[in-house]
Amino acid sequence: MRDVRKWPSFLVRVIRRHRDPLVVQAVRSTIAATISYVIALRVSPEPAPLTAPLTALLVVQVTLYATLTTSFRRVNSVVAGVLIASVFSLLVGLTWWSLALVVLASLAVGHLVRVDEFVPEVAISAMLVLGVTAMGSGATSVGHTAWLRVVETLIGAAVGLGCDLLLAPPVWTDEAGESIEGLARRMRQLTLRMGEQASGAPPARLAAERLHEARRLDHDISAVDAALRQAEDSLRLNPRVSDGLLHRVVLRTGLDTLEICTVVLRVLARTFTDLAKQREPEPLFSPQTGALVQQLLHEIGDAAVSFAVLVTTDVSESAASAEGRLAAELRQAATTRDKLAQLLLKEVQQEASHWQLYGAVLTEVNRIIDEMDVEHRSRRLLEELDRHTREQRERRSRLTRFADRLGAPMRLRRRHDEGAMRRSS
Numbered sequence: 413m414r415d416v417r418k419w420p421s422f423l424v425r426v427i428r429r430h431r432d433p434l435v436v437q438a439v440r441s442t443i444a445a446t447i448s449y450v451i452a453l454r455v456s457p458e459p460a461p462l463t464a465p466l467t468a469l470l471v472v473q474v475t476l477y478a479t480l481t482t483s484f485r486r487v488n489s490v491v492a493g494v495l496i497a498s499v500f501s502l503l504v505g506l507t508w509w510s511l512a513l514v515v516l517a518s519l520a521v522g523h524l525v526r527v528d529e530f531v532p533e534v535a536i537s538a539m540l541v542l543g544v545t546a547m548g549s550g551a552t553s554v555g556h557t558a559w560l561r562v563v564e565t566l567i568g569a570a571v572g573l574g575c576d577l578l579l580a581p582p583v584w585t586d587e588a589g590e591s592i593e594g595l596a597r598r599m600r601q602l603t604l605r606m607g608e609q610a611s612g613a614p615p616a617r618l619a620a621e622r623l624h625e626a627r628r629l630d631h632d633i634s635a636v637d638a639a640l641r642q643a644e645d646s647l648r649l650n651p652r653v654s655d656g657l658l659h660r661v662v663l664r665t666g667l668d669t670l671e672i673c674t675v676v677l678r679v680l681a682r683t684f685t686d687l688a689k690q691r692e693p694e695p696l697f698s699p700q701t702g703a704l705v706q707q708l709l710h711e712i713g714d715a716a717v718s719f720a721v722l723v724t725t726d727v728s729e730s731a732a733s734a735e736g737r738l739a740a741e742l743r744q745a746a747t748t749r750d751k752l753a754q755l756l757l758k759e760v761q762q763e764a765s766h767w768q769l770y771g772a773v774l775t776e777v778n779r780i781i782d783e784m785d786v787e788h789r790s791r792r793l794l795e796e797l798d799r800h801t802r803e804q805r806e807r808r809s810r811l812t813r814f815a816d817r818l819g820a821p822m823r824l825r826r827r828h829d830e831g832a833m834r835r836s837s
Contacts, residue, residue, distance in 0.1 A: 444468040448571040467568025489530035490565040493537025588643035589724030596720035600713030607706035619688040626678040666723030680776040711745040
């Protein structure tokens with residue numbers, strides 16, 4: 413009976429692993445490499461045409477958009493290397509100095525044709541093709557080897573692209589959403605610890621530790637940004653997604669807002685550090701003011717988590733609930749901020765030596781509240797959508813003008829032929 417009870421949870425874990433994007437990516441890469449090798453065996457006379465499966469492994473990416481761009485750069489790099497090697501093979505053959513020239517020319521051409529990470533592949537392809545001259549194969553074999561390498565590369569790129577079209581790549585928005593929510597929760601933990609310091613008399617060393625912790629959030633931003641870029645690529649050209657632009661803009665504007673908030677939070681931690689140095693060994697604030705600062709930072713941390721949940725929620729009903737919760741938390745935080753402003757004003761009137769730092773505290777918490785405001789977010793979201801729409805419209809207009817230029821000679825020729833037919837009749 414005990415084993416039977418374990419079956420449901422075991423099956424759930426297996427199903428989740430099969431839906432894991434990393435597992436799906438590994439399966440797609442394996443299938444593409446195997447199919448490309450089988451096809452290359454039938455097409456290429458070489459006994460082990462490994463260039464095709466190698467190309468498929470390099471081409472198949474986690475997103476369809478990345479696969480398309482990678483396929484183009486990969487084929488471009490191989491063709492460039494083959495052409496360079498063919499020219500050197502016919503002119504000088506393989507020597508130590510010709511090899512050096514081939515490598516130098518290949519790396520230079522790789523940067524010129526903009527193959528990005530495949531710049532070394534240009535030199536590798538050139539050296540492999542040039543190596544046949546060392547065996548005394550002659551110009552015919554050199555050209556044949558170069559052609560086979562191009563064909564195998566095309567096979568691998570085509571199979572990799574076909575696997576992405578038939579086996580749709582996973583959408584990475586869930587992983588990006590988890591990264592954004594994780595960043596917001598780390599921000600909340602920092603605000604809670606800063607609130608505890610505000611209600612007591614922390615040494616300047618402890619306040620400086622909170623400042624270093626706030627600076628480490630910048631590294632977290634970089635990791636979240638990388639996950640978001642991968643999610644944005646997974647939404648481009650993906651048949652599973654119908655409103656990819658909206659998803660991309662919502663996630664990107666949400667991360668931009670949290671990034672601004674982390675910067676302001678770091679400045680607030682710096683203000684606390686300076687205040688601790690000036691007031692040590694006394695508390696940062698009076699007991700009543702310190703308790704209010706702690707409450708305000710607690711509310712700001714909760715609002716940051718609610719904001720992250722809002723920007724990562726897809727279902728409209730859940731998004732409406734998250735937006736209502738965020739609006740309520742921000743209203744409460746604004747009320748607490750107004751109370752704090754009155755208390756700080758009284759303290760400045762009694763002792764004006766720290767009025768600049770007290771004013772900085774109010775300015776910084778006010779900036780965080782304004783950045784997460786629901787109306788501010790909606791306005792920024794509409795602006796970004798309008799900008800992307802204008803860019804797409806301009807891109808289509810450029811393509812239309814280019815097509816018109818290509819079709820103009822054909823239209824002129826057709827008109828000329830019609831006129832000639834009318835005159836002859």
